[in-house]
Amino acid sequence: MQRFFNFFTNRKRKKLTTEELDRLSLAYELHSFTTTYKKMTRLTERKKHVVKHLPVSQSVNFLATMMLEAMENAQHMCPTHLLRISRNFVRTINTAIVKLRQDGFKLRKCAECKADKSQNSSDRFLLVGLGQYIMHGFDKGAKDAVKAFEKYFEKSRQLIATKVKTI
Numbered sequence: 001m002q003r004f005f006n007f008f009t010n011r012k013r014k015k016l017t018t019e020e021l022d023r024l025s026l027a028y029e030l031h032s033f034t035t036t037y038k039k040m041t042r043l044t045e046r047k048k049h050v051v052k053h054l055p056v057s058q059s060v061n062f063l064a065t066m067m068l069e070a071m072e073n074a075q076h077m078c079p080t081h082l083l084r085i086s087r088n089f090v091r092t093i094n095t096a097i098v099k100l101r102q103d104g105f106k107l108r109k110c111a112e113c114k115a116d117k118s119q120n121s122s123d124r125f126l127l128v129g130l131g132q133y134i135m136h137g138f139d140k141g142a143k144d145a146v147k148a149f150e151k152y153f154e155k156s157r158q159l160i161a162t163k164v165k166t167i
Contacts, residue, residue: 024081025088032070036062050146051126051153060123063096064130065146071138072145086134093131100124101167121164128167129153129160 016024040062049056050064067089074082100123107117133152142148153160 021081021084024078025084028070028074028078028081028085029088032066032073036066036069040065051129051150054122054126055119056122056126057119060096060126063092064126064149067093067130067134068145068149071134072142075140082140086138090131090134093127093134097124097127097131097167100127124167125160125164128163129156132156132160132163 048065049061050068056064071082071086071089074085078085100120104117104120104124107113107120110116129152130149133149133156137152137156138145139148139152
């Protein structure tokens with residue numbers, strides 16, 4: 001695995017400043033986004049879902065794929081900053097859940113929007129599961145983060161369903 005973030009090696013201080021850490025996190029997230037976007041432009045990759053048999057939107061599937069692959073790569077490229085990166089991802093997930101919840105409130109009034117309601121529910125379910133996985137179930141030794149997430153998701157399906165109901 002190639003290391004992209006070795007630009008602080010000649011420093012007297014071992015710890016990054018807050019500004020440097022923010023820039024590092026932003027650079028890593030941008031790298032993850034562009035790598036995943038480039039990969040997902042291929043039709044075969046776009047049709048793969050993070051969790052099989054869960055009809056999520058393309059944007060939520062992209063977000064989940066990006067975060068899982070970024071967490072997996074962060075173990076190798078910048079392991080000392082994995083905690084910061086995971087916190088940023090959880091913050092992003094929580095923002096997306098709030099937006100989905102707002103959409104869900106708007107969809108309640110629509111009688112013929114059953115497909116949209118179902119997809120909104122599936123999107124929230126996946127994002128809550130992803131947040132729980134990043135906070136509590138991330139396996140640092142896993143070779144494939146997507147498969148590890150699927151395993152965690154199936155094992156914790158009941159807990160995730162309970163959390164979705166409280167949101």
